[in-house]
Amino acid sequence: MKVKVAVNGYGTIGKRVADALRKQRDMEVVGVTKTKPDFEAKMAIRKGFRLFCAIPENLKLFESAGVEIEGTVHDLIEDVDIVIDCSPGKVGVQNKPMYEKAGVKAIFQGGEKRDVAELSFNALANYEEAIGKRFVRVVSCNTTGLVRVLYLLDKNFGVEKVRAVMIRRVVDPKEDKKGLVNGISPDPIKLPSHHGPDVQTVLPHIDITTVAFKVPTTLMHIHSLNVRLGEKVSEDSILDVFEREPRILLISGEDGFTSTTKIIEFAREVRDRYDLFENVVWRDSIAVVDGELYFTQAIHQEAIVIPENVDAVRAMFEMAEKDESISMTNESLDIGKLSF
Amino acid sequence: MKVKVAVNGYGTIGKRVADALRKQRDMEVVGVTKTKPDFEAKMAIRKGFRLFCAIPENLKLFESAGVEIEGTVHDLIEDVDIVIDCSPGKVGVQNKPMYEKAGVKAIFQGGEKRDVAELSFNALANYEEAIGKRFVRVVSCNTTGLVRVLYLLDKNFGVEKVRAVMIRRVVDPKEDKKGLVNGISPDPIKLPSHHGPDVQTVLPHIDITTVAFKVPTTLMHIHSLNVRLGEKVSEDSILDVFEREPRILLISGEDGFTSTTKIIEFAREVRDRYDLFENVVWRDSIAVVDGELYFTQAIHQEAIVIPENVDAVRAMFEMAEKDESISMTNESLDIGKLSF
Known part of the structure; x- marks a missing residue:
């Protein structure tokens, strides 16, 4: 018996979620939606996904473009158990009444506010809390990157205080309508950035202050972390914890x-769309100075939340225990197989 | 009986050439070389290529990094029929005496001057001239992009005059040591750029003037072409010629x-490393104004010369006729299968 899933919004996140779901033996992608008949819509059909129109008023656009459409998002959700909403930020919350009316569960992305769902989710940190939930929000790429490492550090050594500087890619690679091509933009100017409070939606007890800057690149984010731990640690003991976690690539x-350019050059060799689902941590950046831990990680914003969406589905339908789900997801997406 | 090939320089072009050669049933990659034991060297080994040291003095670097090396470039070339030299520009010519001494054939890339070889090569335009040659130079990415379309236009309609403006990606995606991050650089300031004369190394009778500019992007080059043809043409007749050529993607x-960002977003879905071996021409850019043809094409600088290197090997060893070789290469690299 497979859980029937709809992907509402076949864009940067949606197309990756759809591909990942297809690799799960306990899930079925019933259909995906697009707002307009562009090349991504055509690619969805070529890949064998049933395509539905996310905006009923746009049905005619698809017809006049000759793109085969099977109905509207309303037709699609009638036939599923859960919707993974991959709309642009703030659009998910507008879709929520539709999911409520249809009586389906839904997963939202980190672009939505925390109160869109009952729980903000990260598989390593709080899988069990999502058991049986109806509405879950997978936290954003940066927050996912922070939560994974902070959860591990806290579990193994206790975390007393975190200071993190995020140096953010300004837009995704395909973007050509907005950006920042020459400058560094404090984002926001007044700290904290939203990432710290967002980490606390998953790990409420972590004391964290975050600052973020946008820079003119599209490939990955970089996080510079400073962590005061509850016990004295060596660099090797940190390395050991990170090495045992498949969702971290050292x-x-x-x-x-x-630089991130070289990481992506490597990813182009080994992963479709050069997707890196793992936190990418530089071994040589791990340093303990005056008893405090410092390290640098790179986060592939297009890919890192994909395994979390898959695990969220399993938790919400009580399909597997935490470790079992994470192993299945890792296995299906080749997570933990890369090494350097 | 397979031709035994060495790839000297497993970098941006070399790794793609090595993968492409491996897909040919009449060729065998005996080994590849690297100057230093970086992640690309390790990837070569993981992919099953025998690795040799391009600079004998650097052998110790590989040993101390624990990267398994099978000898130097000198050991490698003793065992092959031909070397595809994929060194950085101007290094190929320094390697030539080594190839001469070893009695092997060699293919150089477009970063070398024309006189490094007996012939500047493009498969569509002058395959037959490479039959039996010992030293051949595959022209650069921009020149390959120009030659393919100009050859087709000239063959079908006669070309009287070409004016081309190249808007060039400044560096390849993996680069992090040089670039241009905020500016537009005339390259060179005094026209013509080297591309026009370089086109004439393959198509000597074509009257062409080229101008080039570097802009802060890494993905693809753009060419804006203006062509006066020998006969009156319609936009449809141009489209028809381009549609029949597998090495052009419309x-x-x-x-x-x-934009190029969207082309690469598409390529990430369908090709390893998002490689586009085809000239990518916008249908809607094809315009006939006052009897002259205008159109815009995008050229993926990392990939476009790869099929040309494969065809050059077949020509030099008289392994196949032009059409046969091009078909084999296209089939093996999935060229001509994409469409929109």
């Missing part, structure tokens, strides 16, 4: 990984 | 292909 400057 | 603005 790399080294010695191998020529001098 | 796209449309209507499908959302509003």
Whole structure:
């Protein structure tokens, strides 16, 4: 018996979620939606996904473009158990009444406010809390990247205080209508950035202050972390914890990984769409100075939340225990197989 | 009986050439070289290529990094029929005496001057001239992009005069040591750019003037072409010629292909490393104004010369006729299968 899933919004996140769901033996993608008949809509059909129109008024656009459409989002959700809403930020909350009316569960993305759902989710940190829930929000890429490492550090050593600086890619690679091509933009100017409070939606007890800046790049975010731990640690003990977690990929400057450009160059060799579902942590950045831990990680904003969406489905339908779900998801997406 | 090939320089072009050669049933990659033991060197080994050191003095670097090396470039070339030199520009010519001494054939890339080889090569335009040659130079990415379309236009309609403006990606995606992040650089200031004369190394009778500019992007080049043809043409007749050539991929603005970012977003779905071996021509850019043809094409600088290298090998060893070789190469690299 497979859970029937709809992906509402076949864009940057939606197309990756759809592909990942298809690789799960306990899930079925009933259909995906697009607002307009562009090349991404055509690619969805070529990949064998049933395509539905996310905005009923736009049905005619698809017809006049000759793109085969099977109905509207309303037709699609009648036939599913859960919708993974991958709309742009703030659009998910507008869709929620539709999901409530149809009596389906829904997963929202981190672009929505926390109160769109009963729970903000990260598989490592709070899988069990999502058991049986109806509305869950998978936290954003940066928050997912922070939560994974902070959960591990807290579990193993206790976390007393976190200071994190996020250096953010300004837009996704496909974007050509907005951006920042020459400058560094404090985002926001007045701290904290939303990431700290967002981490606390998953790990409420973590004391964290975050600052963020947008820079003119599209590839990945970078996080510079400073963490005061509850016990004295060595660099090796940190490395050991990170090495045991498949959702963390350790790399080294010695191998020529001098920037995010080199990480993506590597990813182009080994992953479809160069997707990196893992936190990418530089081994050589891990330093303990005056008893405090410092390290640097890179986060692939297009891909990192994909395994979390898959695990959220399993938790919400009580289909598997935490470790079982995470293993299944990792196995299906090749997570934990890369190494350097 | 397979031709035994060495790839000297497993970098941006070399790794793609090595993968492409491996897909040919009449060729065998005996080994590849790297100058240093970085992640690309390790990837070569993981992919099953035998790795050799391009600079004998650097052997120790590989040993101390624990990267398994099978010898130097000198050991490698003793065991092959031909070397595809994928060194950085101007390094190929320094390697030539080594190839001469070893008695092997060699293919150089477009970063070398024309006189490094007996012939500047493009498969569509002058395959037959490479039959039996010892040293051949595959012209650069921009020149390959120009030669393919100009050859077709000249063959079908006669070309009287070409004016081309190249808007060039400044560096390749993996680059993090050089670039241009805020500016537009005439390259060179005094016209013509080298591309026009370089086109004439393959198509000597074509009257062409080129101008080039570098802009802060890494994805693809753009060419804006203006061509006076020998006969009156319609836009449809141009489209018809381009549609029949597998090494040209036609796209449309209507499908959302509003920039090179969207072309690459599409390529990430369908090709390893998002490689586009085809000239990418916008259908809607094809215009005949006052009897002259205008159109715009995008050129993926990392990938477009790869099929040309494969065809050059077949020509130099008289392994196949032009059409046969091009078909084999296209089939193996999935060229001509994409459409929009």
